[in-house]
Amino acid sequence: EAQVTQNPRYLITVTGKKLTVTCSQNMNHEYMSWYRQDPGLGLRQIYYSMNVEVTDKGDVPEGYKVSRKEKRNFPLILESPSPNQTSLYFCASSLGGQERDQETQYFGPGTRLLVL
């Protein structure tokens, strides 16, 4: 089954304790992206990756790191989480390109993070 998986789905942590949220896709997609969703703000892009070893900042990259060492994986790293990073996080992937089937982003189920 074609899918984007994220782990963990729920996480409660404390300020300053490094954490990683994993994202994996099995569709051989080139484009991957991380978003955070906060009430009233929609989804905001944190980082995206056009291909292996190619990453770029979205609109809210501060406090986050990413890496793309393999095509299928795109982990999100919070080196020193703070309470303002409490949010719902989505990973997404797409083929990459500028046609409907290439552009459509498939989303993971989301990771709900609470930083105390």
Add this chain to the structure above:
Amino acid sequence: AQKITQTQPGMFVQEKEAVTLDCTYDTSDQSYGLFWYKQPSSGEMIFLIYQGSYDEQNATEGRYSLNFQKARKSANLVISASQLGDSAMYFCAMRGGRYTGGFKTIFGAGTRLFVKA
């Protein structure tokens, strides 16, 4: 800078009627993509419809159509024959081009649709 505006925080529609959800965008790119996603209360993000900036015809996907007016920079979603299961949050999104910050994707704040029986 790119921007997506959804001016309707909430909308009500009677079951079986059509409804239009508004979306306006701003970009200086010539090539861009526009999307609508649905987020039901369960939280997942579901792709609904896509319109490329060079597509001359409005996109349609079943009961969903996108009313694309390029000169006005609007990309409204039309849902025909609303169903109770259409009650959800709807997001308009835009993928930018290489000339304005790479291939970022931005989302509007969303419109919550309530379908009444």
